[in-house]
Amino acid sequence: MSPVIRANWLLLAIAGLLGFIIHLHSQQQESHTPITTLDGSQISQILIKHKDTVIAQLQRQENGWTNLTTGKPAANREWIDKLLHIPRLPSLHHFPVAGLDLEAFGLQPPRHQLQLDGQTIRFGGIDPATGLRYVQVDQQIHLVSDGYTHYLSPDQSP
Template identity: 25%
Template sequence: MAAAAPVKRQTLRRLTMVTVVAFLALAMWLQVYRDNSRAQQQMLSSLDEAAITHVELAFRGGPRTSWTRRDGAWQLDGSPGTAVDQGRLEDLVNLAAAPVASWRPASDFDIAKLGLAPPVATLRLDGTTLEFGEPAAIGQLRYARVGERIALVPLQALPRPDQARH
């Protein structure tokens, strides 16, 4: 009978260790899940940049320009064969994932005071419209509107003009 007690203790220790390891694994999984969810919520859009195939860009008071990705390369709509700065288009597409410092409802603001009526730049990515306004009074941030929400994004998160045209 004395031999049964060490076996029970050993079994109890193993069960305790398995429980602790399972708890730690669950805690790690929850942290990764929360971090991924938070990162997705804190981007300017939920678009997958690699899947975007159509880009339209207009600057305040300027014409609208559009491009379509065909066979992995960007082409200027209406002007086949015209050279396109592929890096610039990738920069435009990457604005979909611009980090957001905070979100607020558009109804909380006077849109004109943010430089969003009309916006400094309007970028449409596969039908999702991103409007960029003026720099914010605090920090190195800029206002951006997506639908009925206003985001504060890094100051440099603004489409750049085509250097060949300016």
């Protein structure tokens, strides 16, 4: 076998191995469990707090969502869809709350709270090593991507 053909076979094997590694990595990322078991299509009430101030209180009606703080229909459906996706964010890492100083994670007091049908999601600070957001759900702290926190700020409300 000539050296060129041998080199081509070696390159083909390396490419196949790299493809297999990428495939395994993508499967691992898809296997992360969400931070809650809530289904966004079943949620009927949304309450958003920034620090201790209520930003928005929404309720699903037959004809759409109503902002209970203003008494008007919530016009920004895209914003509501983003809020309804938050409970399904993948938990990239999690650990129990027991014995931890929640203030160190920015969770005491939390910056934002999102209450969905009585289930409270508390948003804290950002982990300096990973850039992931600390989120508390029940007695667990999760690390999630920070792509949704800005939907909880006062200027995003309908």
